[in-house]
Amino acid sequence: MKSAWLKFRDKGTKMAQFELNDDSVVVIIGSGAGGGTLANELAQKGVKSVVLEAGKRFDIGDIENDEWAMFSKISWLDKRYSGGGWHGSVNHPTLPAWIVKGYGGSTNHWAGVALRFKDFEFKTRTNYGAIDGANVEDWPIDLDEMTPWYEKAELKMGVTGKTTGMPHLPWNNGFRVLAEGCRRTGRTDYNSGPMAINSVERDDRPQCQQIGFCMQGCAIGAKWSTMYTELPRAEETGLCEIRTDAMVLKVEHDEDGKASGVLYADKDGNQHLQKARIVCVAGNSIESPRLLLNSASSMFPDGLANSSGQVGKNYMNHTTGGVYAALPEKVHMFRGTSVAGIVGDEVYHDPARGFSGGYYLEFLSLGLPFMAAFLEPGNTGWGRSVAGALENYDKMSGVWVLGEDLAQERNAITLHDSEVDQYGLPAPIVSKTPHNNDYEMTAHMYETSAQIYEAVGATDVYELPAYPATHNMGTNRMHADADKGVVNAYGQAHDIDNLFVSDGSQFTSSAACNPTLTIVALAIRQAEYIAQEMNAQNI
């Protein structure tokens, strides 16, 4: 099935090879949603790049329909610590986030939900005002500016909906239960898209076969991932070299304070210095700020691009939780698309609800192994209540709820003062303490979800606390004002012209929606800007 569908364009094509001292290349750190998209966009414009990816070169043949097998195979499991007041600092002490290390980055694990920000979500300071304990700011861009880039991203990724004309996916059992609950509680905004999953054959990729396991990687390539789209396409141009098992340790700069190259370790631990005309950081929102902090020098003692002091701060990962309901009859929610539908009725800002911002409910199926691990995470998740709940597994439907997470300075990526990773670099501590806004919103989310499921006859409703973070944002935030943010509206460092941030760490605010469509749209826009600035000899 796999080979009949997916053409491996990279097989037989000779990948470009650049010299370590070639200082004309753009160096991109990370091959996920941001880095992979940027590499392909630049390559299509004739710009040469070297992508350095810390993880292995996986291909679609590595994908298995097995939750723990894929977790062990592709997750980022280097030393990391959870900090702050969220339950994970006790229950997931060394797994603050569940993201990927490897060719394609977290687009291997991602579920494919491809939502746009709402206009009010780009202007949170204006709309929510100053909030105690939070660091809420407006983006330097808005929905009008982003709309054409969102359209390009939707066409690139193959997002169901009006832009592509691809119908949303067929509704599976689990989502049909949720949708009926929505209907009975008077909701109107619930549908099986927009998803970056082919509902029909498109762009050399097949139609979704309702395999399930979208979050373990799509074994047939129906779901967009840079692994089998952007990355091989970039390589095919002969203008992009992707080096895997290449962990960037430090971004170097010259005496004028311009980025001059990056130091990386190969799989044998040997270190190399790759020179660069431009450096783009896209290691996801934990590694990107960590790298900038680890790149401190005598000229930049607080880390690169950190004159604002905001590098690593404002870590956001959405206000989340899970809700699973046991229904009176079998549901078999695991059959078919993992995130099979989205409820958008609660995405609006109304301070009368007791919190700022809105939230989505997204149907999410878990296999039995993950359900048993996350129903009650941590040391206490055993005993009769847990086992009894799990006996309802085949009658469950459930949602992942996610809403706006307000930026706070104390939520941050910091460097451990004694623990180091396998490369000898200080390990990151990922601190997250919920804001009062989060507690209010979470209570509302649980209540709404329970009402919906009760309307379809749920016998039990289980509320789950946040999972290890899959959405990570904000740690190199965008701001018009160089004192308040790390990068400008194009992701270009305020302090260093030829240093860019190309992932979700640019986000000024989190919005309620999943981040990837916005990461991809920003990367497409950034590629255009970089090409233009290179041509103008500005960088």
Place this chain on the structure above:
Amino acid sequence: MNIRFHPFKKNRKEHEGLSRRMFLMTTTMAGVTTSAMLGGASIASAASINEAQGTMLLRMVQDIYPHPGLLELSHYEAIVATIGKNADENPESADDLKAGLAKIDEQSQALYGKPYAELEDADAREGVLRHFQHEGFFQGVRWTAYFGIYDNKDIWPLFGYQGSSVEHGGYIDRGFSDITFVPEGPTLEERMAEVQG
């Protein structure tokens, strides 16, 4: 007790007949951390484990994940065998385990005047075990039981879980949308009409 019923906002009457809402996580967690989420907490050895300890472990794994109507004793025995094998391979954690088992019995004797495995009341047994749930030896047993049950392909069908589907062409023709107690979703034509125009 580790179930917290979520406070209902509406008055009681309105809620009668409604579902039970549960937030399963206990609120207090001592600062004991198993390594990573699945604690690399390794489990003790077994040629090193005597018969009484084996009996105790068999009771323990059933109390940790009790599925009396669903699983056979042999499923639990297999888990105890794994615990034993792990113990043989790792003498240090075997010692931990044995010391842990002794502490459980001590606690049980102190509270009920009987060894743990002889307590008849399931609540009492769970209560005794809860005292030790943040300890490495306990989490080692617990996670071995977890993997032996919920990550065990032979057991999945008993929970109605079908697992891997790619080799069968997905669930597209195998019931991904076959339930009858709620309405069907929109047809392809309806879904097409939605996105065009």
